[in-house]
Amino acid sequence: xxxxxxxxxxSAEASMNDIAQEAGVGRVTLYGHFPSREALVEAALIRxxxxxxxxxxxxxxxxxxxxALRTLMESGWLLIAQAASVLQAAQAALPPGRIQExxxxxxxxxxxxxxxxxxxxxxxxxxxxxxxASALHHIMHGAAVDVAAGRxxxxxxxxxxxxxxxxxxxxxxxxxxxxxxPE
Amino acid sequence: xxxxxxxxxxSAEASMNDIAQEAGVGRVTLYGHFPSREALVEAALIRxxxxxxxxxxxxxxxxxxxxALRTLMESGWLLIAQAASVLQAAQAALPPGRIQExxxxxxxxxxxxxxxxxxxxxxxxxxxxxxxASALHHIMHGAAVDVAAGRxxxxxxxxxxxxxxxxxxxxxxxxxxxxxxPE
Numbered sequence: 001x002x003x004x005x006x007x008x009x010x011s012a013e014a015s016m017n018d019i020a021q022e023a024g025v026g027r028v029t030l031y032g033h034f035p036s037r038e039a040l041v042e043a044a045l046i047r048x049x050x051x052x053x054x055x056x057x058x059x060x061x062x063x064x065x066x067x068a069l070r071t072l073m074e075s076g077w078l079l080i081a082q083a084a085s086v087l088q089a090a091q092a093a094l095p096p097g098r099i100q101e102x103x104x105x106x107x108x109x110x111x112x113x114x115x116x117x118x119x120x121x122x123x124x125x126x127x128x129x130x131x132x133a134s135a136l137h138h139i140m141h142g143a144a145v146d147v148a149a150g151r152x153x154x155x156x157x158x159x160x161x162x163x164x165x166x167x168x169x170x171x172x173x174x175x176x177x178x179x180x181x182p183e
Numbered sequence: 184x185x186x187x188x189x190x191x192x193x194s195a196e197a198s199m200n201d202i203a204q205e206a207g208v209g210r211v212t213l214y215g216h217f218p219s220r221e222a223l224v225e226a227a228l229i230r231x232x233x234x235x236x237x238x239x240x241x242x243x244x245x246x247x248x249x250x251a252l253r254t255l256m257e258s259g260w261l262l263i264a265q266a267a268s269v270l271q272a273a274q275a276a277l278p279p280g281r282i283q284e285x286x287x288x289x290x291x292x293x294x295x296x297x298x299x300x301x302x303x304x305x306x307x308x309x310x311x312x313x314x315x316a317s318a319l320h321h322i323m324h325g326a327a328v329d330v331a332a333g334r335x336x337x338x339x340x341x342x343x344x345x346x347x348x349x350x351x352x353x354x355x356x357x358x359x360x361x362x363x364x365p366e
Contacts, residue, residue: 095275097332127343134329135322135347142321149280151314160310164318167350 004044005086012088016040041093044086045102052079053105061109065117069169070162072113073136076106077158080144087144100137107133114169123169132169139164187227188269195271199223224276227269228285235262236288244292248300252352253345255296256319259289260341263327270327283320290316297352306352315352322347 003023007014016037020030034040059075061068080087090099100107111133117123123132143161146152152160186206190197199220203213217223242258244251263270273282283290294316300306306315326344329335335343 092278097328100328100332127346131329131334131343134334135325138321138325138328139318142318142325145280145283145321146314146317149283151317160314163310163355164351167353167355168347170350170356172346172350173353173356 001043001047004040005047008041008044008086008089010085012085012092014089038093041089042098042102045090045099048083048086049102049105052083055079056106056109061113065113065120065122066166066170068113069117069165072110073140073162073165074158076140077143077161080140081154081157084144084148088148100134103137107137110136117169122171124171135168136165139168184226184230187223188230191224191227191269191272193268195268195275197272221276224272225281225285228273228282231266231269232285232288235266238262239289239292244296248296248303248305249349249353251296252300252348255293256323256345256348257341259323260326260344263323264337264340267327267331271331283317286320290320293319300352305354307354318351319348322351
């Protein structure tokens, strides 16, 4: 398991052979534990998510929901950046909805914060919290694609994801309201 | 090609066999044209994107950039909704960045509109237009995942993507500015 995280962390294309070698076991032994590369990639992602949860657990999310959202997105981004290579392997190996399913715990954290912001009237309540949380998930993981594609610098990324998260969640201003069609 | 769009439109899991049968040709003939299922899925997506471009070409993007963005996102969403099943096949079969690469033409349209909005001072200019356009891409395709997962109703989806696009692009208000940490 540790070998999988190490190898996939070095290269998203690491093969079962590479991982068996790193772990010092034979391919047959490795396949005995994980029936396919997909299963192993999923297990590696689950491990990283559990470690990430230990970090996110310590983030103080009390106080102004806007500040808390900024902090949560920046902390979450650091974890995504560290896990970039494993995440890339997962995006290639797992079905589209699966990665999001595995994020239930961090999603719940974001969801609860959005709900609180909605109750306090700071975040928009015209869409359900789980839909806004999902939009933040897509922005986060989209930003990881943008970094990999060179559109977004790694140092600009935390500010970008925090700003986009706020933009998505804040109550829209008059400028965003649909104007009546001209007569 | 038409058989591929038909079959993948019915089911994202359509196999090479299904498609050969629909086209009334043998598997060998089909493999003669497309060396792999991945190549065929990519070709089907390219075909749908070209058809979509014919539609988007007719959308009037002059006038207030906010109205134009709303219109463009809603039109784009209709195309994505129609192509949902092929897109799902593509998300499973193609590498993560590839789908976005194939969207160069619609992305360019969004990009140009964002640039105009930035020049007119309506859209935020603290991030480059291509990064904002990419965020809209991720929101759009994320919304397609949300619809497939039942988190977003198909009739609410056009309004949701348009609202999210505006939220991302508009100049942020004072409420979104980071506040100084309490002393």
